[in-house]
Amino acid sequence: MWVSLARIWAVMLKELKQLSRDRMTFGMIVMIPLIQLMLFGYAINTDARHIPAGVVDLASNQTSRSILQAVEATQAVRFNHNYLSPQAASGAIVRGEVKAVLILPEDLDRRLLLHPNSAAQSTSTTLARPIGQWLVDGSDTLIAATVRSLRTMPLNDVSGHPPQTLPPTFEVVQWFNPEQRSVVNIVPGLLGVILTMTMILFTSAAIVREREHGNMEFLINTPIRSFELMLGKIIPYVFAGLIQVSIILAVGHILFHVPIRGGLMSLFGASLLFIFASLTLGLVISTIAKTQLQAMQLTVFILLPSILLSGFMFPYQAMPVPAQWIAEGLPATHFIRMARAIVLRDATLSSVEFDAFWLLGFILVGLLAASLRFRKKL
Known part of the structure; x- marks a missing residue:
């Protein structure tokens, strides 16, 4: 038994010494839990605040300005864009410039006068006409729920009467996902997560594998340039990425009834850019790592923030500014x-x-960095 314990002790010392020399692995042991703690504890926030919003103020008077100040005081939205018409505001939502738009009509004062909270209509049974309208990007269910919570507001700031229980003050119109199905928002996000995981993993060990398999000697003796080698490494995986995109979209549409409202050519064009960017990032990792194990560790190091900070699971607007950077x-x-x-x-x-x-800029910079880091030598 003592001889067996001595052997175990010897192997344990050998592994500890090897681990102390492997700075990459030792660094990952320390950094992965630290980064996870920072991401979950500091950056991840399910309470959406300061949602970028726009306003169409057709009344443009003291009453409308008071309403905007009262809405912004909730810290749920931040009005950083003004639009002249509802049509211009609609285009901004489609482009993703804002997540919601508040439309205040020209007859705002008259609607407030007819509101049950006003002196003219003191009975609580009076049917209130909405004093304004919210247009909301409903694709993100958490953001849509936050904006919906603003549809009933105390009007004492603008009417001069104390707040009371009121019917909905603002009409809320949800676009793109009126049923509030989470899967509608998740499936397009899964495109980014799955491609990040597979594309970076495929190429992160590309150069390392050549060293470990003894193929670097053959590459040294060929006239191939570093840039040509980098492109040759990633192009085959581009087709694999496009196949994955097709599978995700087809299954999401057939099984989960996720609508595909945009053009497929635009979607595949965006996917092609992201596939090249992910493969390029994998090549950069491959030129840094010394072993395939280190390449996989660095891949995990990139994958965690990509899942937690990209807006896939939690709203981008709910994260603090450093996490957004x-x-x-x-x-x-x-x-x-x-x-x-x-x-x-x-x-x-x-x-x-x-x-x-x-x-596109990330692809060019990444290819240049990988080419400069790669040297045809043992």
């Missing part, structure tokens, strides 16, 4: 925005051009 550096954040806009809001690539150009 981190999210903006992740390709998944930009693609999930594009996919939901195209699938649910009938947007085109030109409507989401900022995210499209961001992914």
